[in-house]
Amino acid sequence: MAHPAPPLVVARADLAALLFIRHFETALLELFAQGRVAGTTHTCLGQEYIPVALAPLLAGDHVFSNHRGHGHYLARYDDPAGLLAEIMGRAGGVCGGVGGSQHLWRPDYLSTGVQGQSVPVAAGVALHLQQSGRGQLAAAFVGDGTFGEGAVYEGLNLAALWRLPLVLFVENNGIAQSTPTDRQLAGTIAGRAAAFGIAYAGVDTDDVGEIRSAVGPLLAAVRDGGGPLIVEFRTRRLGPHSKGDDSRTPAELAALRSADWYARTRALDPVTFDEIDERQRARMAAVLADVANREPAGQWAGTQWAAA
Numbered sequence: 001m002a003h004p005a006p007p008l009v010v011a012r013a014d015l016a017a018l019l020f021i022r023h024f025e026t027a028l029l030e031l032f033a034q035g036r037v038a039g040t041t042h043t044c045l046g047q048e049y050i051p052v053a054l055a056p057l058l059a060g061d062h063v064f065s066n067h068r069g070h071g072h073y074l075a076r077y078d079d080p081a082g083l084l085a086e087i088m089g090r091a092g093g094v095c096g097g098v099g100g101s102q103h104l105w106r107p108d109y110l111s112t113g114v115q116g117q118s119v120p121v122a123a124g125v126a127l128h129l130q131q132s133g134r135g136q137l138a139a140a141f142v143g144d145g146t147f148g149e150g151a152v153y154e155g156l157n158l159a160a161l162w163r164l165p166l167v168l169f170v171e172n173n174g175i176a177q178s179t180p181t182d183r184q185l186a187g188t189i190a191g192r193a194a195a196f197g198i199a200y201a202g203v204d205t206d207d208v209g210e211i212r213s214a215v216g217p218l219l220a221a222v223r224d225g226g227g228p229l230i231v232e233f234r235t236r237r238l239g240p241h242s243k244g245d246d247s248r249t250p251a252e253l254a255a256l257r258s259a260d261w262y263a264r265t266r267a268l269d270p271v272t273f274d275e276i277d278e279r280q281r282a283r284m285a286a287v288l289a290d291v292a293n294r295e296p297a298g299q300w301a302g303t304q305w306a307a308a
């Protein structure tokens, strides 16, 4: 009798979501390299597991994303064509092509390219959610570098004072644009949470199930009126800051890539992994073929980008 395949650390649906985001982001960097997209973009390569793990925990909540937000959107909404069309300025984009990569809006989702801006806005939404009493929360994704913005502390102060249902998910990838975290952040994020009396949890795993088990009960406490929470993920940015601007050494990048979830997960069950991987690669290719053939929309209509 054949032995069953060893279990994957992640369930098939989660692995599919992880791989799709990986292929979306990789395709996007290729599109920029080919000159087929204008503006800028910041990929979440290496960090995909964070939004995939959190998405089911945040269904029904208000999410505030940042400049590195494609994974946040893709894990929450089954709308890759809407996101790609938004970025490429084609018909059917989430915001008609005027928001681009960094500025997306849906009724319970808002992203911003302005670092730190989301925190006081999310605190205001959290105040509304507290008053409406339905147990929803406002969650904002920020990077470690964003702790250099004063607006973050104004938001945290009021959230702590009023015990708002606000959660900050910190994606600490060890670098802010080109500045290593230890060159820009005094003390620790845990210490800053403590200064406000805000609950804090650090997450060092990239195991989607483990993250859900650890974070789920913490969110339940926030929903129950326990006050704000900061969850810090110690993660890795595999790609450049935006498109080609990586200041790290080849050795640093090699070390990051060797710790990436992709190869480790594949090693557990290459046959199943490759099957899912190929399907997600093909799905991304189909999304790109669809969107690239659409009419230009929004601000790009009639520009040089329309013909790209």
Ligand SMILES: Cc1ncc(C[n+]2csc(CCOP(=O)(O)OP(=O)(O)O)c2C)c(N)n1
Residues within 6 Å of the ligand: 042, 067, 068, 113, 114, 115, 116, 142, 143, 144, 145, 146, 147, 149, 171, 173, 175, 176, 177, 237
């Ligand atoms: C208010 C503001 N200042 C500067 C920038 C330019 N900028 C964009 S991303 C970035 C670094 C962000 O680092 P971090 O918060 O660690 O997030 P990461 O890019 O590592 O995900 C900077 C300085 C900005 N977008 N907004």
